Amino acid sequence: MTDQLSRVFAALADPTRRDMVARLTEADHTVNDLAAPYDVSLQAVSKHLKVLEDAGLVSRTREAQRRPVHLEAEVFDLMTKWIERYRRQAEERFAALDAVLARMQDEESAGTTTQHPEGTAS
């Protein structure tokens, strides 16, 4: 799992980390700050932050003893680009399929052998 896209997806696969990211969209936070709502050790939170940092989702600077955590929102684009690309491709394909089905339906009701009346079908 070396590529960044994988790391970003993996980082967001954890609810705690997603919650951290959500909170970081509102303001920068220190580690203690971030850890407060969760019922885990500070060290565990520090580990989560490392995962987010390795994925490029956050950055940390130094400010006296504190290490404020800052969201790097541009990384979201990596994901949305991937998702949108394949979503579009899938939608085009499904649209084409629907068109084919509709044409088949038309041909059937303009029809050859079938004997159901045309108005009752849902």
Next chain:
Amino acid sequence: MTDQLSRVFAALADPTRRDMVARLTEADHTVNDLAAPYDVSLQAVSKHLKVLEDAGLVSRTREAQRRPVHLEAEVFDLMTKWIERYRRQAEERFAALDAVLARMQDEESAGTTTQHPEGTAS
């Protein structure tokens, strides 16, 4: 990791699974079909498919001995909704921050005590 959003992110955190999804946007595939390009056992691919299925990203039907795999593209929306929500929130915050900084810069150059000439600052 019980919630679906986590499962979807986790499912796409693997390059092999992302590639499968990408190929499934073009056409449905059987398991054998899907497995062909990868240098792993059929069983491993079957496991990957289980992960994708549990995440709701694909569905499988039966067709003679075959088990065609079909992409369920709507699940993408789950992710894009999450991402877009927080991306927007982050962008708004950063924009507000930029505005504050700009105002501070204005006030400074319109200036009280500072004695640098107004036109040289980048």
Next chain:
DNA sequence: GCCTTGTTCAACCAGATGGTTGACAACCTC
């Protein structure tokens, strides 16, 4: 009924992940 094709289940293994506790580094304050 039996063989072939397509797929999954079960058991196992190495390595990653998420958590813990304890030590310690870096920095402010007194």
Next chain:
DNA sequence: GAGGTTGTCAACCATCTGGTTGAACAAGGC
């Protein structure tokens, strides 16, 4: 410099993950 704050590093542990192999199951084809 002693002492409190803030945060990380190291070692350890249980569980999950992605892979393997071998056996089993399901649905036709013959």
